[in-house]
Amino acid sequence: MLFPVLFQLGPLLAVIFLQHPPLANTAAIEMDRTSEQVEASIVDPDQECTPYNYAPVTNQLNSFPQVWGPASILPEDSAALATWNSISATIPTSIAKKTQPPPSSYPSSDPDCWWTYGQCTTPKLAGLPPDVTAASEPSTLGYGFDDGPNCSHNAFYDFLQSQNQKATFYFIGSNVADWPLEAQRALVDGHEICALTTFSSEDAFAELWYAMQMIKLVVGVTPTCWRPPYGDVDDRIRSIAHALGLQTIMWEYDTADASVDGKTITDQTVENNYNDFIQKAESGAFNLTGTILLTHELNNFTMSEAVSFYPQLKNIFQHLVPVGVSLNKTQPYVETNYSLPTFEQYISGTLTGSRVSPNSTTVLPSSTSSASPPPSVSSSIDSPSPNAATSAIKSGYDTVLLAAFFVTLSCSLQTALH
């Protein structure tokens, strides 16, 4: 009688046992994956990258465009609509949306100050500030990383902590939705958070707006700086960012650490880029004005390179500081209850400004988080996948009960078969 049931459960059983690390670890980790502190203490990258359910995000996903999809204003989003209506008159309609690569019809005079076309960073449209491309202080590196938060970043953030080093992190809204506790760690550790969008040209307002809202929802602060993906920005997009209170942060040098394809760009290319940059610094290129180097939080390779070149950068530059610190930007967020130190304060050893921990993001206890089906398995997020936060991972306690249930079933099955 029991047999048909057991055979039907077989595949599910296999999924649970194949996809999960030893039960004791799973239980210990999953039960606590609602707090930034506990998440930050996980050292096994596989455990770090096991998706978890975070109610404050899951409960709000309907208020956002599809995670990892192109953004547009949701029809019922009155705040987004009101904001767009209030700024749209200032956005030029004469500048066309861009496609890549730049078409041959685009004038060589680069009328739109399109970075992708000619690395333009001084807008041609009146009323826009120039992009930030460098730290203005001598021998200073505006230190920062794109594309986070990466689920496996604890080793890297631990390293930065061990060096008393703060940085600027350019967070992608969809990564923040997938890995909210990791995003919170950046603020808790005293780093600066800026936004980075996944697509910029098609609906730049929605891309920026929802990235800002996701960071605000998860971390409790609204960024006032952003970096365009692949640097793809022109004066139309700059004017939208500016109207949203976002300073555009570019770079002068590129490690190409996120572009390794094993063919034209190899690990060695990236190391050569780092070495060339360090040599440039050695030759005095930044003695009078600092700079910004493009590096990523993207994956283990990019973070490992950052760790291994840190001592040389630290040695050759007098100061490695978050970009906002290099700008004396003591109010880095819309919310004023969080500040950064000035450049002078930072280099004199005051690495963080005043802050009040963002408890607007208080997590619901897992027992009250929304019920969900049995553990679904995380797919690789290399190929942008549905939001990890939505892939329903049961709270730890339930997982233990469920697993115990299947252990019992499994034993019965084996007994029955032999």
Ligand SMILES: *[C@@H]1O[C@H](CO)[C@@H](O)[C@H](O)[C@H]1NC(C)=O
């Ligand atoms: C740059 O500064 C370093 C350190 O002060 C100094 O040794 C070097 O000679 C300077 N190089 C140039 C080109 O000014």
Ligand SMILES: *[C@@H]1O[C@H](CO)[C@@H](O)[C@H](O)[C@H]1NC(C)=O
């Ligand atoms: C984060 O880093 C890990 C380790 O390299 C990698 O497996 C994973 O794909 C990265 N996540 C994303 C979203 O790129």
Ligand SMILES: *[C@@H]1O[C@H](CO)[C@@H](O)[C@H](O)[C@H]1NC(C)=O
């Ligand atoms: C890279 O991955 C290895 C193996 O998982 C890990 O030991 C190391 O801490 C990781 N490094 C960084 C910087 O994430």
Ligand SMILES: *[C@@H]1O[C@H](CO)[C@@H](O)[C@H](O)[C@H]1NC(C)=O
């Ligand atoms: C930051 O403040 C210092 C004085 O404390 C000043 O010398 C420096 O020019 C300021 N930097 C910027 C970018 O405003």
Ligand SMILES: *[C@@H]1O[C@H](CO)[C@@H](O)[C@H](O)[C@H]1NC(C)=O
């Ligand atoms: C910080 O300020 C924001 C609004 O300005 C508010 O929502 C948030 O609750 C404040 N945080 C704390 C911990 O007071």
Ligand SMILES: *[C@@H]1O[C@H](CO)[C@@H](O)[C@H](O)[C@H]1NC(C)=O
């Ligand atoms: C944040 O936490 C503090 C201390 O627990 C509390 O006094 C304050 O009211 C909280 N603020 C918000 C906005 O919940």
